[in-house]
Amino acid sequence: MTAPVALSCGEPAGVGPELALAAWRALGAELPFVLIGDPRHLPPDSPIVQIADPSEAAEAARHGLPLLRHDFDGPMTPGTPNPAHAQGVIDVIARGVDMVRSGAACALCTAPIHKKALQDGAGFAYPGHTEYLAALAGVERVVMMLASAALRVVPTTIHIPLSEVPRALTAKLLTDTLHITHAALIRDFGLPRPRIAVAGLNPHAGEGGAMGREEIDMILPVIEALRAEGLDLHGPMSADTMFHARARESYDAAFCMYHDQALIPIKTLDFDRGVNVTLGLPFVRTSPDHGTAMDIAGRGLANPGSMIEALKMAHDMGNARARDAGRGNPG
Numbered sequence: 001m002t003a004p005v006a007l008s009c010g011e012p013a014g015v016g017p018e019l020a021l022a023a024w025r026a027l028g029a030e031l032p033f034v035l036i037g038d039p040r041h042l043p044p045d046s047p048i049v050q051i052a053d054p055s056e057a058a059e060a061a062r063h064g065l066p067l068l069r070h071d072f073d074g075p076m077t078p079g080t081p082n083p084a085h086a087q088g089v090i091d092v093i094a095r096g097v098d099m100v101r102s103g104a105a106c107a108l109c110t111a112p113i114h115k116k117a118l119q120d121g122a123g124f125a126y127p128g129h130t131e132y133l134a135a136l137a138g139v140e141r142v143v144m145m146l147a148s149a150a151l152r153v154v155p156t157t158i159h160i161p162l163s164e165v166p167r168a169l170t171a172k173l174l175t176d177t178l179h180i181t182h183a184a185l186i187r188d189f190g191l192p193r194p195r196i197a198v199a200g201l202n203p204h205a206g207e208g209g210a211m212g213r214e215e216i217d218m219i220l221p222v223i224e225a226l227r228a229e230g231l232d233l234h235g236p237m238s239a240d241t242m243f244h245a246r247a248r249e250s251y252d253a254a255f256c257m258y259h260d261q262a263l264i265p266i267k268t269l270d271f272d273r274g275v276n277v278t279l280g281l282p283f284v285r286t287s288p289d290h291g292t293a294m295d296i297a298g299r300g301l302a303n304p305g306s307m308i309e310a311l312k313m314a315h316d317m318g319n320a321r322a323r324d325a326g327r328g329n330p331g
């Protein structure tokens with residue numbers, strides 16, 4: 001029997017807990033996952049099955065939402081984070097990582113956290129899951145990808161102010177991020193020769209140096225060096241014209257320079273099915289593409305599509321990696 005996906009509860013006052021329930025209603029026992037969280041944070045009368053061990057999840061999922069209990073102190077009001085919950089949210093993520101690293105779970109899926117609430121409530125030192133998971137795994141460099149049937153995107157820089165992006169972009173960062181992306185497209189997305197389109201940083205990809213020199217001084221030399229290694233890279237491309245339907249047919253992933261350059265197109269095209277997946281970790285981690293949606297939390301309005309896709313991707317990738325490991329294939 002395959003291990004379940006571990007689903008961390010995320011911000012209790014956000015839409016995470018209700019989406020876990022909606023995902024169980026959609027997936028049932030077909031795709032066993034276990035929510036790590038506090039049963040009091042789910043809608044009243046939710047069909048929860050509390051379990052003591054992840055190995056019980058598959059059977060439990062036939063009857064209700066499998067839940068590994070993690071108690072939080074203090075009340076939960078939908079839409080308003082309780083600072084007393086912040087440390088618990090962080091601890092649940094770490095518990096999920098322990099489960100997947102021990103083999104008790106096949107992959108980790110994370111419900112959204114409210115970053116500022118964690119900073120204010122518990123001094124959380126990381127801008128998001130991505131950086132926290134890298135620290136927990138002891139990995140220096142990980143990569144954020146958002147993926148859906150319509151598009152895959154990678155932002156090279158992630159959670160930093162826009163004003164700091166040009167300084168943060170270095171040839172080494174671009175090279176490492178492209179290597180990780182390329183390897184993951186082969187290993188986890190089954191693309192033997194992935195085509196990667198690399199965006200420029202500036203309008204019109206710098207217009208030959210008239211609107212910025214990062215393309216000439218750094219991005220193009222990195223592309224040329226990696227092409228010499230055999231990577232199928234195109235660019236630097238003008239970011240404004242690389243996301244229309246015809247352009248998207250020419251590549252498997254769009255490699256972008258900063259957060260919104262990458263995330264605006266995918267959230268515009270496929271907000272209800274986009275999945276955030278962290279590349280470069282020693283385990284599989286996915287998440288829905290949206291945040292805590294405080295404005296609609298607890299009202300039954302949240303669309304579970306992205307959570308369902310995130311659970312499916314976690315399950316499929318986690319099991320594919322386990323099969324590869326069984327065959328002695330490091331991927």
Ligand SMILES: NC(=O)c1ccc[n+]([C@@H]2O[C@H](COP(=O)([O-])OP(=O)(O)OC[C@H]3O[C@@H](n4cnc5c(N)ncnc54)[C@H](O)[C@@H]3O)[C@@H](O)[C@H]2O)c1
Binds near residue numbers: 276
């Ligand atoms: N994986 C994560 O942990 C993650 C991802 C993105 C944002 N966040 C965090 O979430 C918090 C809120 O961020 P935000 O307001 O920018 O983005 P958001 O995605 O929470 O909300 C943006 C808008 O989309 C709507 N929305 C979001 N999810 C929806 C769903 N499933 N169904 C229907 N409508 C939905 C919201 O109601 C809101 O109007 C921030 O703290 C942010 O950092 C966390």
Ligand SMILES: N[C@H](C(=O)O)[C@H](O)COP(=O)(O)O
Binds near residue numbers: 263276287291
């Ligand atoms: N950058 C992501 C987004 O905007 O959708 C989001 O903040 C998630 O980041 P983490 O997975 O690092 O929490």
